[in-house]
Amino acid sequence: MLRTHTCGQLRKSDAGTEVTLCGWVESKRDHGGAVFIDLRDRYGITQVVIGPPEANATLIDEAGRVAAESVILIRGKVSERLEGKANEKLATGEIEVRSEHFEILNSCETPPFTPNQADLPGEDLRLKYRFLDLRRAEMQRSMVLRSTIVKTMRDYFAEYDFIDVETPILGRSTPEGARDYLVPSRVHPDSFYALPQSPQLYKQILMVAGFDRYIQVAKCFRDEDLRADRQPEFTQLDMEMSFVDAEDVMSLIDGLVARTAKEVLGKEVKTPLPRMTYDESVRRFGSDAPDLRFDMEIVDVTSVAKKTEFRVFRGTADSGGFVRGIPVKNAATKYSRRQIDELTEYVKGDFGAKGLAWFRVEDDGSLWSPISKNFDEAHLAEIKELMAGEPGDLLMFLADSWEVTSKGLAGLRKRLAVDLGLIDPEELNCSWVTEFPMFERDEETGRWNAMHHPFTAPLESDLPSLKDNPQDCRAQAYDLVINGSEAGGGTIRIHNPSTQSDVFELLGIDAETAEDRFGFLLNALKYGAPPHGGIALGVDRWVMLFAGLDNIREVIAFPKTQKAADLMTQAPGSVDKEQLAELHLRAAKVTN
RNA sequence: GGCGCGGUAGCUCAAUUGGUUAGAGUCCCGGACUGUCGAUCCGGAGGUUGCGGGUUCGAGUCCCGUCCGCGUCGCCA
Numbered sequence: 001m002l003r004t005h006t007c008g009q010l011r012k013s014d015a016g017t018e019v020t021l022c023g024w025v026e027s028k029r030d031h032g033g034a035v036f037i038d039l040r041d042r043y044g045i046t047q048v049v050i051g052p053p054e055a056n057a058t059l060i061d062e063a064g065r066v067a068a069e070s071v072i073l074i075r076g077k078v079s080e081r082l083e084g085k086a087n088e089k090l091a092t093g094e095i096e097v098r099s100e101h102f103e104i105l106n107s108c109e110t111p112p113f114t115p116n117q118a119d120l121p122g123e124d125l126r127l128k129y130r131f132l133d134l135r136r137a138e139m140q141r142s143m144v145l146r147s148t149i150v151k152t153m154r155d156y157f158a159e160y161d162f163i164d165v166e167t168p169i170l171g172r173s174t175p176e177g178a179r180d181y182l183v184p185s186r187v188h189p190d191s192f193y194a195l196p197q198s199p200q201l202y203k204q205i206l207m208v209a210g211f212d213r214y215i216q217v218a219k220c221f222r223d224e225d226l227r228a229d230r231q232p233e234f235t236q237l238d239m240e241m242s243f244v245d246a247e248d249v250m251s252l253i254d255g256l257v258a259r260t261a262k263e264v265l266g267k268e269v270k271t272p273l274p275r276m277t278y279d280e281s282v283r284r285f286g287s288d289a290p291d292l293r294f295d296m297e298i299v300d301v302t303s304v305a306k307k308t309e310f311r312v313f314r315g316t317a318d319s320g321g322f323v324r325g326i327p328v329k330n331a332a333t334k335y336s337r338r339q340i341d342e343l344t345e346y347v348k349g350d351f352g353a354k355g356l357a358w359f360r361v362e363d364d365g366s367l368w369s370p371i372s373k374n375f376d377e378a379h380l381a382e383i384k385e386l387m388a389g390e391p392g393d394l395l396m397f398l399a400d401s402w403e404v405t406s407k408g409l410a411g412l413r414k415r416l417a418v419d420l421g422l423i424d425p426e427e428l429n430c431s432w433v434t435e436f437p438m439f440e441r442d443e444e445t446g447r448w449n450a451m452h453h454p455f456t457a458p459l460e461s462d463l464p465s466l467k468d469n470p471q472d473c474r475a476q477a478y479d480l481v482i483n484g485s486e487a488g489g490g491t492i493r494i495h496n497p498s499t500q501s502d503v504f505e506l507l508g509i510d511a512e513t514a515e516d517r518f519g520f521l522l523n524a525l526k527y528g529a530p531p532h533g534g535i536a537l538g539v540d541r542w543v544m545l546f547a548g549l550d551n552i553r554e555v556i557a558f559p560k561t562q563k564a565a566d567l568m569t570q571a572p573g574s575v576d577k578e579q580l581a582e583l584h585l586r587a588a589k590v591t592n
Numbered sequence: 593g594g595c596g597c598g599g600u601a602g603c604u605c606a607a608u609u610g611g612u613u614a615g616a617g618u619c620c621c622g623g624a625c626u627g628u629c630g631a632u633c634c635g636g637a638g639g640u641u642g643c644g645g646g647u648u649c650g651a652g653u654c655c656c657g658u659c660c661g662c663g664u665c666g667c668c669a
Contacts, residue, residue, distance in 0.1 A: 033626035051626060060626095068619090087629055110620060112602055117618080118630075119604040124661050177669030197669085224668040225593095349595055350665050411665095453669045507669095561661065 002073055002105075008044020012094045014078045019097060021046060022073045022105065024135065025066055026116055035063040039074065039097075042140050047087070047096040048074050054100040062102060069108035069115075069132070075101035123553075127567040130558055142555045145264060146543045150217060152263050153237050153537070156256050162213040162239065167202035169195060169219070174517055176454065179223035181232075184583040195221035195233075198536055200453060201521050203240040204493055207532040208524045212242035217539065225562075229485060229541060229552045232564045237542075239490075240534030246476045246492050249535055250275070250432055253480060253488070256537075257430050264546055267428060274431040278474075281433050286324075286410030288436070291484025293429045294422040296413050298406075300324045304382045305399065310374035312357065316399035324405040325357075325397035326413055327387045331420060332360040332394045343412065347398065351408035357397040361389040414484065425548055429483050435459065436477040439470045439506065447508050452477050454503055455521070456491040457533070463499075470506055480537065482545045490535025497525045 003022040010019065026040035034051025050063040054076060066072060076099035087093035113121040115135035120126075126133040133139055154164070173180045173194035180194035196202075199218050206214045218238045226232065241249065254271040261269040274292075281290050284297045305313035305323035313323050328335075335343075340358060347353040359367040359380070367380040367389070375383075387395050396412060398405045417423055438458050439448040448470055450456065456475045458466055465472045476492035494500045500522060504514045514522065543555040553559035560566055580586060 027629075027631095029628045029631050031626050031628065031631080032624070034628085035626095036628050036631085038629070045629095047629070049627085082627070085627065085629090089629080093629090110602070112619095114603090114619080116630095117603070119618085121603060122599085122661075124599095125603080127661090174669085178667085200669095222668060225666085227668090228663070230668070345595095346664095352665085407665095450669050456669095562663090563660085565660095567661090 006043035007039050007041040007046040008091060010046060010078050010092050010095050010097070012080055015080045015095060017078045018075070019078055020073065020075045021048070021097060022071070025068055025070045025072060025108075027068065028064075028066060030064040032064075033060070035060055037063065037066070037072075037074075039072070040135075044091055046092045047081075047090070048076070048099050049096050050074075050099045050102055054098045055102070059099075059102050062104075063099075066104060067108050067110065069111050069135075070104055071106040071108070073101075073103045073105050074099040124561070124567060127553075127559070127561065130568045134557065139554070142543065142547055142549070143557060145547055146539070146555055148264055149260060149543055149546060150237075150539060152260050153256065153539075154215070154217070156259055157213075157215045157239065160213065160252065162215045163211060164216055165203075165206055165211060165214050166216060167196070167199040167206075167218070171196050171202075172517070176450070181221045181223050184585055186582050186584075189584040197222050198236060199238050200455070201518070203238060203534065204455065204521060204529075204532065205524045207240055207242045207493075208527065208529045212530070212532075214238075214240045214534075218536075223564075226560070226564065228550060229544065231540065231552055231556060231559055233560070234552075235539040237488075237537040237539055238534070239536070240532060242530040242532040244492075244531070244533055246434065246478055246533065249490055249492075249533055250434075250478055253535060253537070257480070257482075260542070260546065261428055261430075265428065269428065269430060273480075275434055276431060277435040278433055278437065279435070282406050286406035286408070286413065287484075288433050288479065289481045289484055289486045290410075290431075290433070291414060291417070291423075291429070292431055292481075293424060293427050293483060294417045296326050296328065296417065296422075298324050298326055298409050298413070299387050301383050301386050301397070304379055304386065308375050308379050310371060312355070312371075312399050313397075321400055322402055322405050323397055323399045324409060325383075325387060325395055326409055326416075327389055328394040328396060328416055328420070329390075330392045331416070332392050334420065335394060343396075343415070346415065347408045347412060351404055351411055353398050353400055353404055353408045355399075356412075357399065359383070359389075359395040359397075361391050361393040361395065363391050365391060367395070427483070428546070430487075431481050433479045433481055434477070435474045436479070437471070438462075438466070438473040438475045438503075441471070448506055450503070450507060451475065452489065452491050454507055454509070454518075455493045455500070456503075457494045457499070458503075466499075466502055466506070476533065478535070480535070482542070485541060485545060486538070487541050487545060488535050488537035490533065492531070492533030495525060495529040495531050497522060500525060 004020045007021055007023045021039055023039040023041040026038040026045055029036040034049060037048045038045050039048050050060050076097045078095050079098050081094060081096055111132055112125060112129055115132060170183060170193040173192060178197050183193040185191045185193060198220050199216060203214055216238045218236050219233060220236050221233045223232060251272060254273050258269045258271050261267040278288055281288055286298050302317045302323045306317040308314055317323055344356040347356050357371060359369040362368050367384055389395055398408045437451050440451050442449050452475060456477055459474045459476055462473045478490055479486055480488035540552045540555055544552050547555060
C-alpha cells in the first residue's frame, strides 16, 4: 500500500503520527513561503502543509507548482492545527499533515472543469468527462448510496433463502412490448439475439426448475425514447417465488422497503404499506402511480355538468365523457390569467385536452369564472359542494374522455403541487397499486394488449370474464409506488397451460405464433410448474428516490443522453465493413 | 415523431429596439507573499457567438435549415 491512511480518517487523536497519504489536489493555496494543499480522496479531504521547518525551499517550490487534480503522495506528521485555525467544514478540520515528503504520482492537465467548482458545468460536458464528474462529492455519494441499497437488497433476500441466478444477456427477441436491442449472429446468418427487456421468462423457468426463491441484479434493455427517469439500459432487482400469492410478494417487499429506508435514510416506514386498487387510483389521482405526498384529489362532477347550460360540460357529459376537476387550495390569488393560460396550453399540448375550465371561490363563497354566466347559482353551489371549495380556492376542470381527464388532471396535479411547494422533499411515501386490468385496447388496431405482460395471471374471481368481457378482467398485479414514481412492478404468473392459451388467444397470438415465440416457456409449464409470482424493482429509480433526486442519470455511473448516446465513449459508433460482412449485414445508408 | 427550452472565452454567465473594438467572474500563464481553507495583491493571454444559408448599410440579436444537450407527450408488453 502506498498510503497508511485515507484523506477522511485522521483526527486530533492521531496527532504526532507519521502518515503517508495519497489523493488528488482539490485546491492549493500558495503563500510563497508555505503551501497549503487540500488533498482529496473518496473518504474526505485533509489539509497538507508544505512549509518550513519540515519542507525545504525546493519542495515548497515544487508544491506551489502542482496542478489541480494531480495525483500526489505526501508523507509527514499529523499535527493539531494552530489555535483558532481549525476548519469546521472538514471532518479532518482539527488537524493537518505537515509534509516532509511530496511526490507527484501523476500530474493532471488543466481540466475542463474541477469537481468542486461553484457552478456545475453543463451536463453534456459532465458526461464527456465523466471521470472528473464522478469525483464530485454528490456523485460519489450517489454511487455509495447505490452500492448500499443493492447490498441491502441482496442481504435481505439472502436472509429469506433466495438464491442469485444469472440469466443470459443474449436471448430471443419478443416483438411484444418495448423495442428490442438486437445483436446479429455471426454463425447464424440473418438471425439475431435480443438483449433482455427483463429476465421474465428465464425466471419463470427457474421456478419450474424448483429454485423456489430467486433473485438477480439484472441489467435490462429497452430501445425506447428516454426520460429524466428512464434509460435504455437499466438495472432491476429481479425476484421470483413459488407457492405464493400477491400478498406474500407485497409483504416481503414491504419489509425490504422498511429495511432500506431504515438503513440508508434512518427513517421508519410503517408496514404494511397502503394498498390501493388501480381503479381507485385512477379515479382519485388520475394515475396508476399516484403521488400521495399531497392531496388535491380528483372529483367527478359529471352529474352536475349534465344539468348545466354550459355547452362544453353538458355536451361532454351527454356524449359519455366526464367532467372532473381538482380543488387547488388557497391558489385563487396565486395564479394570474396568464398563468392559467399557460396551464391550459400545458393540458392541451401534453394531454390533448380541449381546454381548461376554472372557477375561483370568492370571499362570499360564490364561484366566479369567465364562464360562470353559463351556470345556474344552484349548479355552481353543487359543484362547490362536491369539490369542498372554500374561499380562496381555485377549482380546475377538464371535460373529456376518462383517459384525457385522468392523465390531464394527474399532470396538472403534479405540476401545481411542485409550483405551490406542497411536496415535502424529506418525505418518502411508499404504497402499492393493485388489481391492474389484464388488458387494454390498442386505440389504432382495436386489439387487446396485455397491460403488464401476457404471462400475468388474472384474479381468480375474474376468470369467468376473461373470454367475454376482457375489459373487466383484472390481473394479480401490483406496482410499488414511491413518491409518485413506479419503483417496481410484479405479478402472479399463469402456471397452467390452458389459461395461458386463453390469454394468448385473446391477445390475438395464435397457437403457432405462441409456440414459435414462447414455446420453451409453454413447454416448461407442462412439466410441473408450481404456482409462482414475483416482482422487478427498479434499482436506478430506488436510488434516485432514496437520494431525493429527480434525474436517473445522477445515480448511474455512465448514463446515456436522450438520444441514447454515451458522450464519453462516443457509443454507438460505426464499424468496419469487414465486421458487418462477418455478421452478414450491410448498412442501408452510407454515412458521409 | 410532436411541443417547448437552451448552445457566446477552457468553465459559469452578460451583451437595451439589429449599431462602434462581444464584457464579467472563474480557470490558465507570469510575478509577489509563512496560516490559508472561495487565500490575497499586481500583470497577461484567451472568441469563426454550435454549424450552414438568408434578410440588412450593419446580425450574438431577425428568418430558414441542420447538429448537439435538456424537459415533456407519444412510446416504454
